[in-house]
Every structure is written in structure tokens, then in C-alpha cells.
Amino acid sequence: DGGITQSPKYLFRKEGQNVTLSCEQNLxxxxxxxxxxxxxxxxxxxxxxxxxxxxxxxxxxxxYSVSREKKxxxxxxxTSAQKNPTAFYLCASSILLAANYGYTFGSGTRxxxx
Amino acid sequence: xxxxxQNSPSLSVQEGRISILNCDxxxxxxxxxxxxxxxxAEGPTFLISISSIKDKNEDGRFTVFLNxxxxxxxxxxxxxxxxxxxxxxxxxxxxxxxxxxxxxxGTHLIIQP
Numbered sequence: 001d002g003g004i005t006q007s008p009k010y011l012f013r014k015e016g017q018n019v020t021l022s023c024e025q026n027l028x029x030x031x032x033x034x035x036x037x038x039x040x041x042x043x044x045x046x047x048x049x050x051x052x053x054x055x056x057x058x059x060x061x062x063x064y065s066v067s068r069e070k071k072x073x074x075x076x077x078x079t080s081a082q083k084n085p086t087a088f089y090l091c092a093s094s095i096l097l098a099a100n101y102g103y104t105f106g107s108g109t110r111x112x113x114x
Numbered sequence: 115x116x117x118x119x120q121n122s123p124s125l126s127v128q129e130g131r132i133s134i135l136n137c138d139x140x141x142x143x144x145x146x147x148x149x150x151x152x153x154x155a156e157g158p159t160f161l162i163s164i165s166s167i168k169d170k171n172e173d174g175r176f177t178v179f180l181n182x183x184x185x186x187x188x189x190x191x192x193x194x195x196x197x198x199x200x201x202x203x204x205x206x207x208x209x210x211x212x213x214x215x216x217x218x219x220g221t222h223l224i225i226q227p
Contacts, residue, residue: 033214043215043217045215048213048214050212092157094212102148102160103160103215105158110155
């Protein structure tokens with residue numbers, strides 16, 4: 001079955017630590033995205049990538065980094081520079097330039113700073 | 115400034131009646147509009163969409179309406195069922211969506227028995 005897998009489902013981070021959230025898709029989608037959801041907020045775009053070895057900052061990229069070495073994988077690193085990292089993180093993928101095609105989302109990773 | 119607004123954080127509807135969720139936007143460049151449904155601790159699932167060249171799209175119990183002049187999008191669910199209880203997000207993009215979707219803050223729909 002094709003889909004997007006995010007891991008881990010729950011993650012705890014100590015102050016000052018970097019952590020990496022995994023996102024893998026086997027849908028053969030070109031584009032991948034990272035969103036953050038906070039309580040009472042919509043989804044806000046962190047980073048996105050349209051092709052391998054290329055990515056762009058979204059609306060709230062500060063304190064985050066990504067890589068896209070393979071089409072299937074788009075890991076997100078939450079660095080110590082991110083001042084308020086506790087949130088629900090969602091990865092998504094899509095076919096590029098398919099105007100009638102929605103994004104497919106993973107099941108999310110809940111990150112908590114302890 | 116918020117480009118996409120869902121002004122009702124929550125909505126309670128009796129089972130069997132019509133649920134109407136609303137979304138307003140400010141960016142006239144948006145040309146494709148989607149609705150997603152989300153349960154707690156899960157990713158959103160795609161529900162229905164509409165392009166800017168249409169004003170209505172129907173899929174079973176779900177109908178999406180687009181009023182471009184008013185920059186207003188709505189989702190009608192009829193009849194409402196208990197399984198429809200979830201948070202609904204409207205989302206939209208321009209130019210093929212390669213630069214990401216812009217989401218509203220969501221409306222929590224509660225279906226009362």
C-alpha cells in the first residue's frame with residue numbers, strides 16, 4: 001500500500017538538543033512538505049522540496065533544517081535555535097503541477113520539549 | 115496577515131441535519147481550493163476540492179461551493195453523521211500548488227445524536 005510514513009509518533013526533546021523527524025513516502029510523488037500545527041492554529045508551512053537536492057523555506061523555517069537526498073525521504077531537524085518546538089508536525093507529499101490533486105499527509109509526530 | 119480565515123472555531127449540528135462550514139480568503143491568486151478532515155493525533159485526509167473555474171463540486175454527501183467575487187468557500191455535509199465529527203480545514207493554492215498549501219485554522223464540527 002502506498003503512503004507516507006512519519007516516525008516516531010511521539011518524541012521528547014531536552015532543551016538545547018537537536019532532533020530529527022523522519023518522513024518517507026512510496027507514492028513516487030515529486031514534492032514533499034513539512035507543516036507544523038499548534039493548538040487552535042492551522043497548519044503552517046516550514047519547508048518544502050519540489051525535487052531531490054533542492055528545498056525552499058516556508059513561512060516559519062527559522063530553527064529548522066531539512067535535506068532531500070532521495071525522492072522518497074524528507075527528514076526535518078528541529079534545532080536548538082527553534083525557541084518553541086513543542087507542536088504536532090505533519091509531512092505531506094504531492095504530484096507537482098497536478099491542479100486537481102490534493103496533498104497526502106502522514107499521521108504526524110508530536111514533539112514535546114521536556 | 116491571515117490569507118485564509120475560518121471564523122467559526124467550532125460548530126455543533128444535529129445528526130441528520132445539514133452542516134455548513136465556511137472559509138474566506140483574501141488572495142485573489144488562489145486558483146484551487148480543498149477541504150481536509152482531521153481527527154486528533156492524525157494527519158489530515160483529503161475530502162473534496164474545486165478549481166476556480168467552477169462554482170460547485172459534489173461528491174456524495176459533500177458539496178463544496180466557491181464564490182469567487184466574495185472570496186468565499188463553503189462545505190455542505192448532508193445528512194450529517196456522527197463520523198463526521200472532526201476538525202475541518204480549508205486549504206488553497208495558486209500556480210499548481212508546488213509552493214505548498216495555505217490553510218485556515220480549522221473548524222471543529224460536532225455532530226450531536
